[in-house]
Every structure is written in structure tokens, then in C-alpha cells.
Amino acid sequence: MVSAYVRSGRFHDAINCFYLFLLTSGVRPDSYSFPSVLKACGNLVDGKKMHCWVLKLGFEWDVFVAASLVHMYSRFGFLSAARKLFNNMPVRDMGSWNAMISGFCQNGNAAEALEVLDEMRLEGVKMDPVTVSSLLAVCSQSDDSLSGMLIHLYVIKHGLECDLFVSNALINMYAKFGSLGNAQRVFDQMEVRDVVSWNSIIAAYEQNDNPIIALGLFNKMQLIEIQPDLLTAVSLASIVAQLSDCQSGRSVHGFIVRRGWLMEDVVIGNAIVDMYAKLGAIDSARTVFEGLPVKDAISWNSLITGYAQNGLASEAIEVYRMMEEHKEIIPNQGTWVSILPAYSHVGALQQGMRIHGRVIKNSLYLDVFVGTCLVDMYGKCGRLDDALSLFYHIPRMSSVPWNAVISCLGIHGHGEKALKIFNEMLVEGVKPDHVTFVSLLSACSHSGLVDEGQWCFRMMQEEYGIKPSLKHYGCMVDLLGRAGRLEMAYNFIKNMPIQPDASVWGALLGACRIHGNYELSTFASDRLFEVEPENVGYYVLLSNIYANVGKWEDLDKVRSLARNRGLRKTPGWSSIEVNNKVDVFYTGNQTHPKCEEIYNELKVLTTKMKSLGYIPDLSFVLQDVEDDEKEHILTSHSERLAIAFGIISTPLKSTIRIFKNLRVCGDCHNATKFISRITEREIIVRDSNRFHHFKDGICSCGDYW
DNA sequence: CCTTTAAGCG
Structure with missing residues (x-):
């Protein structure tokens, strides 16, 4: 009975059953x-007590x-207790x-195991x-490929390969080491394969981003009638x-429900x-989550x-809040x-810092x-500054x-600084990967470091043999385009060895917006709408260009094109965190509880700004309306509402941090410079592209954006 | 008595 419980994983029941037997029947337990x-x-945990019973009943010589006692203690990591018993064994x-040895292995204690x-x-x-x-199991857990290979050699030498468990x-x-060839070779050599063998080889391909081969193996497994398990x-x-x-996702779900495994x-x-979350069916994921009879930390994560x-960062934050309520x-x-990237996304610094505190408490820093x-x-x-100083305190191998x-x-x-850190990286012997170069190229492009960017792009290919991806090409077009070298950017695209995608044409169009090139923008947008006709952002960008040069008929055409394709402009929003709460403002928002105060503040500010020389740049308004109306539209842009709310809700002269989901509008950028001077505040605005630090009437980006 | 496979995150 006890062993039956153990086999089915009901350890508490096993122990209770044993005690019941011990205390009521009066019969001595046997050595089984x-x-x-x-x-x-x-x-579980109460091994000490059971050890006492072993001694009391005189079983320690069995x-x-x-x-079993040795195994139990070594599994808990109680080195000396395990050793003492082991040395006393008859x-x-x-x-x-x-x-x-296995006790230490199950404990993840590779070093101890190898010592024994x-x-x-x-x-x-x-x-x-x-x-x-x-x-072998502990070698894969601890990433010790050397010991693992040595053991494999031993296995071959002593003819242990034919053992099912060993294979x-x-x-x-x-699979853990990513050497799929070796995994496959072992699998092919096996004479008998059980469900564990099949699961292992399927998981090997699945975990190494090869779902097609994994699926093929699954079909093969079914063909030879090995029953799939959990x-x-x-x-x-x-x-x-x-x-x-x-569709297959739904079938897998159904398959599992029918077998009752979900419960x-x-x-x-x-x-x-x-699975549902990765398939984008987040509502189905939520439903399955709600229906789980038991939820652990991983379910929540x-x-x-x-x-x-x-x-959906705010939803993620809300779920984390609910998780905290379950003590x-x-x-x-x-x-x-899971939660930190969500905080990064909405700029919830105070809440992120709270997590930092907990991380330090849990020694996970x-x-x-x-x-x-x-x-x-x-x-x-x-x-x-905090990001940088923290960086130097974490492992960076x-x-x-x-x-x-x-x-x-x-x-x-800070493009120059980024290059400096990249150099440090090379000095420390860390190998850059394709992501490193995306970060680096985009850093160069934000700072106008054209030559340096081109140098990086060459080095990536020549020294590190990394083939540029569309992301890298997009960065390069951005780099050249932003710097005003539109002709060069266009030629760069023409010479690309792969088909440019929307992000590449989008970068060119963005450059046209900055440098006001009407002809090239028409050409770029034509290509753009061929490859990605459903991204509304590009229609807005093009409208901006046409509005800027006063081509109102063209603008109307773009508008109706977007409308005919059923596209609606992404609403712009800005957020600010005050007293651990994130407030979100939409352009023209009239529903915020402090709405009246916000608009009053803006009115006062605008008057002061104008006396200092601020002239509203009406070209940023896409609507063809009277100038008064245009000015009002600019004033009710979401970033301005958020800044005004920050001014009236935080202590005098304290820093204001704003988040905007789209790019900051050029007029708002200019206005914020004035506001920072008038209020003597540092204002930090992060938009979908980069940061703008406003202080004493100037912006750190030097208007290069 | 002792042995193999497990989900989330950059």
C-alpha cells in the first residue's frame, strides 16, 4: 500500500498510511x-523523524x-549525515x-556527486x-559538457549503450547541449525505444527551434503505436x-482535455x-488559466x-497585482x-524599483x-545612470x-558611449551576436554617427560572419536617411541582397518626413503599401509629409486610401506615473478628474511660452482647419496633457517622466523645451523611438531625431 | 534500495 502511494506520487498519503500501520497494528514493518x-x-521534509523510527526498530543494519537513508540525506544536501551513515554501512x-550519488544528482549537486x-x-x-x-542527468543540468562526453566515452568502452535508461x-x-546530431545518433542506435526515448528526441528538436522535425517524429511515434503521454x-x-x-493548438487542447490531463x-x-499566449489567443489562455484546478507560480508567470x-502591459501588471494577493x-x-518588461513598457519606474528591492531580498540580483x-x-x-551602474554589478559573460x-x-x-561599451565588451572577450549589432546600429543612427555605423555594419559581416537581417538593413537605411543622405539610403536599398520589407521602406519614408522630400516619399510609400498595406502608421507618416508641404489633395487621397482599407489611426496616448499609479492621457482627453486644472495650466503656460518666443508650428496638424483650431489641437496633444498633469501633481522643480506610444510631435518637442525652462524642471519624454531629455530650454537630442 | 523525459523569462 505504501509503495503504491509512492509510485503514484502521493507522498503524504504514503507517510500517513505508514504511521497508521506502525501505531495501530503493532506489527513490525519489514525491510521492504x-x-x-x-x-x-x-x-517531502520529515526524514529525521523516520530515521528515528528506523533506529528504534533496529533497521539501521539492513x-x-x-x-535509502543515505539517498534521502544526500538528496537534501545533508552531506555529513549521508556520509556518516555511508561510512557505517555494513x-x-x-x-x-x-x-x-543519485541523491546528490537529484539535488543538482554536481560537484559533490562527481567527488563521490x-x-x-x-x-x-x-x-x-x-x-x-x-x-548524465546532472551533467546536463549543470551544463558540464566535458564530464558528459567523458561519461559517454566510458559508456561506449564498457558497452553500456544498450541500456535503455543510459541511452x-x-x-x-x-539535446540540452544543443548537439542534435549526437542526440539523433544515440536514438538511431537504440534497439529498444520506450515512450521516454520518443519524448526525449521530440523534445530535443522542439527545444532547439526545430518544430517541423519534432512534429515528424511525433507522427512516426504514433505510426508505430507508441502511446503519447503527458x-x-x-x-x-x-x-x-x-x-x-x-487550429492544431485547439486540437492539442482538446486531446489533453479528453484525457483529463488538464485537471x-x-x-x-x-x-x-x-501555447495560447504564443498563438496570440490571449483570451483562450486566460480562460484555460481560470479553469486550472491548481495554479502555481509558473501558471501566473x-x-x-x-x-x-x-x-498588453497594463493587463500584465493587473495580473501580477492579483498574483500578489494570493499569499x-x-x-x-x-x-x-515577466513583470519587469511590462513595467519598462509603460514606464512604471516606482513599481519597477519595488521589484528591484524584492530581487535583492531574494538574492536574485x-x-x-x-x-x-x-x-x-x-x-x-x-x-x-542607474541602468549603467547596475550593469557593472551583474554577471556579464x-x-x-x-x-x-x-x-x-x-x-x-548616447551613440559614442554605446560604441565605447561595445569596445569594452570586445576587450572582456564577450562575443557580440546579431542582437548586439541591431542595438549598436540603432545607437549610431540616433546620434547621427554615420561613419561609425557603416564601420559596424562591415565589421559585423567581415569579422563575425553575421549575415545582416532585415532589422540590420532597416537600421542602416535609418542611419543614412536621418543624416539626410536620402540618395545613399535609396541606393543602399536597391543593392540589398534580400527583399526589403516594410520596416526598411518605412525607415526611408521616415527620413523623407524629416528632410521633406516629396518625390522620394511618394515612391517609398508606393513600395511600402505593396508590402504592408495594413499598417496605419505609414499612412499617418505620409499624411504628415503632405500636410507639411501643403499638398492637401494628396493628403485627402492617402486618407481615403486608408479609410477604404478599413484602417483607423492608432490613438496617441501618453502616460505618467504619479504616486505609484500610472495615469494615461489620450489626445483631446476631457474625462480626467483633473481635466479643468490641466487645461488651465496649459493656457497659462502657453501665454508664458509665447512671450519667450514660442511660435506654434501648425504644419504638424493634419486637419485642414482654421489656425485657431489648429493651435487648440496642438495644445491638447496627449504628451502636453500628461506634462501639465505632472506639473500640477508633483513637487515644484521635480523631474517629470512621460511616456508616449507614438513619436513625439515636433511642435510638442519645441513646446517642451520652453516648458522645461519656465518651470525649471527636467522633463524626460520617452516616445516609441527614443528618449528626449529637456532641461533649461534645450533637448539632449539637439533636435536630431 | 539506487537510474532517464516537464512548463514560464533575455
């Missing part, structure tokens, strides 16, 4: 029941029972060694399939998400939540990430990595993922934190 119940204890068989292994070798005891399987462990290990389904969910196959195991539920990745759910590293998210958060919330800090410097317009 103790090992089972000790295994249950190893999965080899099996003693080995007989040391293979099982005792394995008990000790050395000892075992010194005593002339050879590894058996059990030892090997345990060790399965090898497939898993090679773990197969977990891989399957990820496969269909990678293939963005919504049985939280892991598969989480996998389905993640998956939903938060799902919202954040679908661009029994303890947020972990994954939670911070040295985690590369969390550290990178924090750097990104500080950078994107306008605290560049991989390119990931470097990419984040370079990108932050770029959006703040």
Missing part, C-alpha cells in the same frame, strides 16, 4: 516498507534501509554508492547503468505554438496557457508573460522576468536574466546584458 516510505520522505554494494564518483573509482568499483544515468539520458543531455503533450503544445498553427497536472495546464508579449503563491525569478531586465527597466524609465545596456544608451542618444 522502510525504503518506500523513506523515498516518500525524501520528496542494507536496503540504510541505502556492506557497501553498488546500490549504496548509487544511492549516495572519484572515491568510488579509487576503491575500484565500476559505474553501472544506474550510476551513469544519474550522472535516454544521453539523448536528453545532448510529457509528449507538453512538447506538442510548444511545437504548435512555434509553428503558429492555431491532473499543473505542468500541462501551464504549457497550454503558454505564463499569463503575465502572455499579456506582456501581446503588447500562498511565491513569486520567483521567472515572475520578475546576480541572476543574468533578472539583472538584464532591471537594466532595461531603469534605462527605459529614464534612469540611465554573455552578450545579453551588453545588448540591453547598448540599446539603452542608443535610445538615450
Whole structure:
């Protein structure tokens, strides 16, 4: 009975059953029941108590029972207790060694496990399939490919390859290391394969971004009538998400529901939540999440990430708030990595800093993922200095934190500094990847560093053998175009070895907007509407160009073109965080509780601005209306409402941080310069493109934007 | 008695 409970994972029931038996029946347990119940204890916590019972009933000389105790203690990481028992063992068989080693392996304690292994070798005891399987698992967990390969050599030398467990462990290990060839070779050599073998090889391809081969293997597995289990389904969910196959997603969901697995195991539920989120069906993800009988931290993390990745940052923040209300759910590293990007996205600095505090409390501040998210958060919330000093305190062996800090410097317009940090990266021996160069090129383009950008683009290909992607090309067009070299940018596009996409033509069109090139903008927009006719942003951009040069008929044409395609202008909004709360303003907003005060403040400001020489630039208004009306439209732009709200709601002369979902309008940019001078405040505006730091009537970007 | 496969995040 006890062992039946253990096999089905009901450890509490196993232990309770054992105690009931012990205390009521008066019959001595035998040497078979103790090992089972000790295994249950190893999965929970009260092993000490059970150890007492072993001693009380005189079972400590039983080899099996003693080995179980050793395993339990080494699994908890109680080195000395395990060792003491081990040294006192009457007989040391293979099982005792394995008990000790596997305990450490299951604990993730690779170093200890390998130490015991050395000892075992010194005593002339050879590894058996059990030892090997345990060790291979821990090598893959701890990324120790060297030890893993050595063990594989041992396996070949001693003919252990034919063992099912050993082969399965090898497939898993090679999958973890990304060597799919080796994993496949082991799989092909196997004479007998069980469901674990199939799951392992399917997961190998699925986890290494090869969903098509993974799916093929799944079909093969069904053909030879191996029944898929829960773990197969977990891989399957990820496969269909990678293939963005919504319909198959629904089938996988149905398959799992029919088998009742969704109610049985939280892991598969989480996998389905993640699958729907990745397929963009965030509402389905929410529904599955709500229906889960048990939710753990990963369930919550998956939903938060799902919202954040679908661009729904406020929903992600709301879900995190709900998660905090469930005291029994303890947020972990994954939670911070899910929620921090959402805070970055809306500029919720104060809330992000609260997370920073918790991260330090949980000693997770040295985690590369969390550290990178924090750097990104500080950078994107306008605290560049904090982002930089934090960067130097987190591990930076991989390119990931470097990419984040370079990108932050770029959006703040510090191109030179970004290049300097890139140089530091090379000096420290960190290899740049394709993301590094996207960050770097965009940093150059924001700062007008044309030559440096071209140098980076060449170096990327010649020294690092990275083939430029559309993102890189887009950055280059932006770099040349912004700097006014429109002809060069256009020739650059013509010479591209791959088909330019909308982002590339969009960069050219954006440059035309800045430099007012009517002819080229017409040409660029024609190409643009061929490849991406449904992006409303480009119609607005083109309207801006036409309005600027007074081509009202052309503007009307663009408008009706967009209208005929059923497109509506993305509403502009700006947000500001005051007292841990994010307020959002839409252009022309009349519903905010402080609405009247905001418009009054703007009226007062505008008068002062005009006396200092501010002239509204009416060319930024797309509507063909009277000048008075145009001026009013400019004044009610969302960024201006947010700034005015900031002025009346925060202490005098304190810094104001604004977020805008689209690009800041040129007139608002000019106006903010005046406002910063009048109110003696630093005003930091982050728009969809970059940061603008306004202070004493000037902007850090030097109007290069 | 001791052995293999699990979901989220840059």
C-alpha cells in the first residue's frame, strides 16, 4: 500500500498510511516498507523523524534501509549525515554508492556527486547503468559538457549503450547541449525505444527551434503505436505554438482535455496557457488559466508573460497585482522576468524599483536574466545612470546584458558611449551576436554617427560572419536617411541582397518626413503599401509629409486610401506615473478628474511660452482647419496633457517622466523645451523611438531625431 | 534500495 502511494506520487498519503500501520497494528514493518516510505520522505521534509523510527526498530543494519537513508540525506544536501551513515554501512554494494550519488544528482549537486564518483573509482568499483544515468542527468543540468562526453566515452568502452535508461539520458543531455546530431545518433542506435526515448528526441528538436522535425517524429511515434503521454503533450503544445498553427493548438487542447490531463497536472495546464499566449489567443489562455484546478507560480508567470508579449502591459501588471494577493503563491525569478518588461513598457519606474528591492531580498540580483531586465527597466524609465551602474554589478559573460545596456544608451542618444561599451565588451572577450549589432546600429543612427555605423555594419559581416537581417538593413537605411543622405539610403536599398520589407521602406519614408522630400516619399510609400498595406502608421507618416508641404489633395487621397482599407489611426496616448499609479492621457482627453486644472495650466503656460518666443508650428496638424483650431489641437496633444498633469501633481522643480506610444510631435518637442525652462524642471519624454531629455530650454537630442 | 523525459523569462 505504501509503495503504491509512492509510485503514484502521493507522498503524504504514503507517510500517513505508514504511521497508521506502525501505531495501530503493532506489527513490525519489514525491510521492504522502510525504503518506500523513506523515498516518500525524501520528496517531502520529515526524514529525521523516520530515521528515528528506523533506529528504534533496529533497521539501521539492513542494507536496503540504510541505502535509502543515505539517498534521502544526500538528496537534501545533508552531506555529513549521508556520509556518516555511508561510512557505517555494513556492506557497501553498488546500490549504496548509487544511492549516495543519485541523491546528490537529484539535488543538482554536481560537484559533490562527481567527488563521490572519484572515491568510488579509487576503491575500484565500476559505474553501472544506474550510476551513469544519474550522472548524465546532472551533467546536463549543470551544463558540464566535458564530464558528459567523458561519461559517454566510458559508456561506449564498457558497452553500456544498450541500456535503455543510459541511452535516454544521453539523448536528453545532448539535446540540452544543443548537439542534435549526437542526440539523433544515440536514438538511431537504440534497439529498444520506450515512450521516454520518443519524448526525449521530440523534445530535443522542439527545444532547439526545430518544430517541423519534432512534429515528424511525433507522427512516426504514433505510426508505430507508441502511446503519447503527458510529457509528449507538453512538447506538442510548444511545437504548435512555434509553428503558429492555431487550429492544431485547439486540437492539442482538446486531446489533453479528453484525457483529463488538464485537471491532473499543473505542468500541462501551464504549457497550454503558454501555447495560447504564443498563438496570440490571449483570451483562450486566460480562460484555460481560470479553469486550472491548481495554479502555481509558473501558471501566473505564463499569463503575465502572455499579456506582456501581446503588447498588453497594463493587463500584465493587473495580473501580477492579483498574483500578489494570493499569499500562498511565491513569486520567483521567472515572475520578475515577466513583470519587469511590462513595467519598462509603460514606464512604471516606482513599481519597477519595488521589484528591484524584492530581487535583492531574494538574492536574485546576480541572476543574468533578472539583472538584464532591471537594466532595461531603469534605462527605459529614464534612469540611465542607474541602468549603467547596475550593469557593472551583474554577471556579464554573455552578450545579453551588453545588448540591453547598448540599446539603452542608443535610445538615450548616447551613440559614442554605446560604441565605447561595445569596445569594452570586445576587450572582456564577450562575443557580440546579431542582437548586439541591431542595438549598436540603432545607437549610431540616433546620434547621427554615420561613419561609425557603416564601420559596424562591415565589421559585423567581415569579422563575425553575421549575415545582416532585415532589422540590420532597416537600421542602416535609418542611419543614412536621418543624416539626410536620402540618395545613399535609396541606393543602399536597391543593392540589398534580400527583399526589403516594410520596416526598411518605412525607415526611408521616415527620413523623407524629416528632410521633406516629396518625390522620394511618394515612391517609398508606393513600395511600402505593396508590402504592408495594413499598417496605419505609414499612412499617418505620409499624411504628415503632405500636410507639411501643403499638398492637401494628396493628403485627402492617402486618407481615403486608408479609410477604404478599413484602417483607423492608432490613438496617441501618453502616460505618467504619479504616486505609484500610472495615469494615461489620450489626445483631446476631457474625462480626467483633473481635466479643468490641466487645461488651465496649459493656457497659462502657453501665454508664458509665447512671450519667450514660442511660435506654434501648425504644419504638424493634419486637419485642414482654421489656425485657431489648429493651435487648440496642438495644445491638447496627449504628451502636453500628461506634462501639465505632472506639473500640477508633483513637487515644484521635480523631474517629470512621460511616456508616449507614438513619436513625439515636433511642435510638442519645441513646446517642451520652453516648458522645461519656465518651470525649471527636467522633463524626460520617452516616445516609441527614443528618449528626449529637456532641461533649461534645450533637448539632449539637439533636435536630431 | 539506487537510474532517464516537464512548463514560464533575455
